Amino acid sequence: MSTNALRDAWATLVPDRRDDPGNRHGPLPPLLIALTVVTGLVDAFSYLVLGRVFVANMTGNVVFIAFALAGSHDFSLAASLVALLAFAVGALLGGRLGVRFAAHRGRLLLAAVVAEAVLVLASYLYCLLVPHAETGGSRYLLVVLLGLAMGAQNAAVRRLAVPDLTTTVLTLTITGIAADSRAAGGGDSKIGRRLLSALSMFLGAFLGGLAALHGHAALPLLPAAVLLALACAALATQARSTLPWTGKP
Template sequence: MSDPPRWDGALLRGPVHGPLPILLLVMTTATGLVDAVSVLGLGRVFVANMTGNVVFLGFAVAGAPGFALAASLAALGGFLLGALAGGGLVSARGKRRGHLLRDAALIETVLLFVAVGLLAGVTGTPGSGLASAVAGLAAVALGLQNSTVRRLAVPDLTTTVLTMTLTGIAADVRAAGRPVVTRRVLAVVTMFVGALAGALLVLHTGLALALLPAPVLLAVVVVVLAVAVRRPAPWQ
């Protein structure tokens, strides 16, 4: 009888994906922060989870109170634009995974810092014109992220959607090894932590300060990758 799978730190430093898993978990936390700000402060709109956003768009079209049609449309359009840009970045940089994620995270960082600046002026009703513009801008960043992470193909770490991750935790609990289950659980936990932190910041500070940690986290990812890609490694 073989020994059960042993946790050996491969999540953090395995040869196949290198530092990518832990960096994607950091980006998952940032995603939770961004969606907390968008849902609670910009008119009940998701900028990362387009499944939820399409549902919210249906509610807005139906005239349900509290849902902003303009913000939902801006987020959907922005996400598609970001995904399109991400596809171009993948074509240009896709053969070098570290460089691809570094460049994508850098662009996201800039976009979200601009969004933070714009949010300093959001004082009216959620779903206003400026709030919708911020939702669209943030969605561009997350669409770019989604395209990039899709190309990296690190199992269970999409950074934006957890439906299949949760399914895998339950469906494969007996078959999957401990590192796999741990990775999936960490994806859920980091998204939850980001959303919780974002919600607390929205409720107790302001929208700009609530969003600020997201580009800061992405900037950390950029710095780590800028150093990591200097040394050739199989994961790249």
């Protein structure tokens, strides 16, 4: 990896904290990287434990619905539809938060992450307290709780508009690495930040897979809840900030 790519990745993880009008996103990039890891953890749980359904990756659910309608018995039409609906409702609520906190991006993300943390922690505790929570009606309750959480996260992140850090969708990110590269005639593929985003998702999914397959089924939700709690703590320190990054991008 080139020096520029490493510098780009480092600047994403450790942004400049100076009161600089050019510092457009402040502490948001590393927080969004953490949320990308959370996405990988949560989707690992939903797919591997709840049975081939995503609560964050809605592209996958649309495809799963098509497979189920085509006659495949490996995918649940009901579970995918419930996930889509829950995600949409979560996105609607996240959109309302975006309107409520339109003037301060830090408070917007804080509100969304607090709600997400509560829902993920509730899901984890439910799995611990209810036997076979991954089956029957309990399965759908977990899909709803986590779908709401991820929908709210995605709506808030969309409003923040930090380039290349969507926390969920990697297709355009990976496309940008290749399409904007010098080999393709582009000037800058931002490979450092984009690879960091993809690796964060991979890391979350990998750790979530290990936890779900070789530990307790609900275990992927625990580090997700911890990361969300840490993000809440970091954002709480920025709630009164008036630096340029807090305004509209």
